[in-house]
Amino acid sequence: xxxxxxxxxxxxxxxxxxxxxxxxxxxxxxxxxxxxxxxxxxxxxxxxxxxxxxxxxxxxxxxxxxxxxxxxxxxxxxxxxxxxxxxxxxxxxxxxxxxxxxxxxxxxxxxxxxxxxxxxxxxxxxxxxxxxxxxxxxxxxxxxxxxxxxxxxxxxxxxxxxxxxxxxxxxxxxxxxxxxxxxxxxxxxxxxxxxxxxxxxxxxxxxxxxxxxxxx
Ligand SMILES: C[S@@+](CC[C@H](N)C(=O)[O-])C[C@H]1O[C@@H](n2cnc3c(N)ncnc32)[C@H](O)[C@@H]1O
Numbered sequence: 136x137x138x139x140x141x142x143x144x145x146x147x148x149x150x151x152x153x154x155x156x157x158x159x160x161x162x163x164x165x166x167x168x169x170x171x172x173x174x175x176x177x178x179x180x181x182x183x184x185x186x187x188x189x190x191x192x193x194x195x196x197x198x199x200x201x202x203x204x205x206x207x208x209x210x211x212x213x214x215x216x217x218x219x220x221x222x223x224x225x226x227x228x229x230x231x232x233x234x235x236x237x238x239x240x241x242x243x244x245x246x247x248x249x250x251x252x253x254x255x256x257x258x259x260x261x262x263x264x265x266x267x268x269x270x271x272x273x274x275x276x277x278x279x280x281x282x283x284x285x286x287x288x289x290x291x292x293x294x295x296x297x298x299x300x301x302x303x304x305x306x307x308x309x310x311x312x313x314x315x316x317x318x319x320x321x322x323x324x325x326x327x328x329x330x331x332x333x334x335x336x337x338x339x340x341x342x343x344x345x346x347x348x349x350x351x
Contacts, residue, residue, distance in 0.1 A: 139294070144181065144202035149210070151180075152324045155187035158337055162235050162266040163187055165314075165339055171232040175258055177221030177251065178239030182207035182214060188235070189213035195231070197221045222250045224257055233264040238321075238335070240307075241269040241297045244284055248297065252307060261344045265311065266337065271318055272298045274334040299336050311340030 143150060166174065172193060176185050179196025181203045188194045194214040198204050199221075207216050219225050221239065234255045240248055255265060270276070276290040277298040283289055287297040299307075301316060321333045 140200040141202050144200050144206065147326055149181055149183070149206060150326060151183060152326065153183065153210075154324070155184045156237055156268070156321060158237060158266070158268050158319065158321070158335070159184040159187040159235065161337075162233075162339075163191070165266065166192065166233050166235075166264065169233075169264055171264060173231040174233045174235055175231040175255070176214075177234065177236045177255060178242075179203075179207060179214075179216060182211035182216070184235065184237050185214040185216075186211040192233075195229075197225055222247055222254060224254055226258075230258055230260045231263065232260050233266070234259060236265070236267045238268055238270070240267055241299065243297070244287065245297075248307060256310070256342060259342045261342060263342045264314075265308070265340050265342075267308075268321075268335045268337045269304065270296050270298045271334040271336045272300045272303075273318065274298060301336065304336050304338050308338055308340050310343070312343050313338065313340050315339040 174188050174192045174194045176194060176196040179185050179198045185194050185196050189211055190213060196207060196214055196216045197219055198216060201218060204216050204218055217225055240251060243251060278288060280289040283295045286303060287295055289295040304316065316338045318334065318336050321335050323331050
């Protein structure tokens with residue numbers, strides 16, 4: 136998958152323009168209410184969404200594409216970016232108050248989706264927050280193309296995505312206290328001035344603190 140993104144960022148640059156997703160501003164308000172100070176952004180691309188956070192929080196992005204990282208470092212110098220896979224523990228001992236992950240979860244098959252969520256939780260402080268967005272089963276591409284796994288379709292030749300129902304999304308995050316879920320339309324403005332509309336779902340959850348029953 137790395138090659139696909141490398142080629143796209145190399146030929147299209149800031150693919151989805153400069154404006155952050157509306158969900159980034161929604162997450163920002165929730166993070167402020169919960170006194171978040173540090174945010175991890177897995178699959179941060181060229182920094183379109185980190186820039187909504189970086190004047191307020193301490194922000195770190197993890198991104199697989201070196202082409203995207205080169206743009207991100209110029210576009211959002213207030214965030215720090217790490218090259219690597221968000222499926223791996225990048226900095227084993229580093230933890231954050233919140234994770235914001237925009238449209239990355241649906242790129243993976245079931246095993247890797249689980250790995251991504253576990254890795255994010257590993258990097259989250261006790262009572263930390265997650266805000267994830269993903270493709271919805273209400274999107275027009277749901278059910279289009281070859282079925283790869285339950286809910287996952289090759290909707291463009293050579294490119295698949297998982298389309299989430301509300302129930303499926305809740306199951307993915309069943310180990311968290313869920314604060315909010317919802318649906319929204321995302322209108323992406325491409326560099327060539329074309330636009331595309333996607334139906335997304337989002338979920339906001341809090342890491343549940345483990346109670347140590349051995350303590351007196
Ligand atoms: C649909 S784009 C979303 C980009 C970004 N979140 C945004 O909204 O601008 C998916 C991003 O995930 C990155 N990506 C894909 N697989 C990854 C992985 N295993 N680790 C880190 N980043 C990854 C891609 O390079 C791309 O930047």
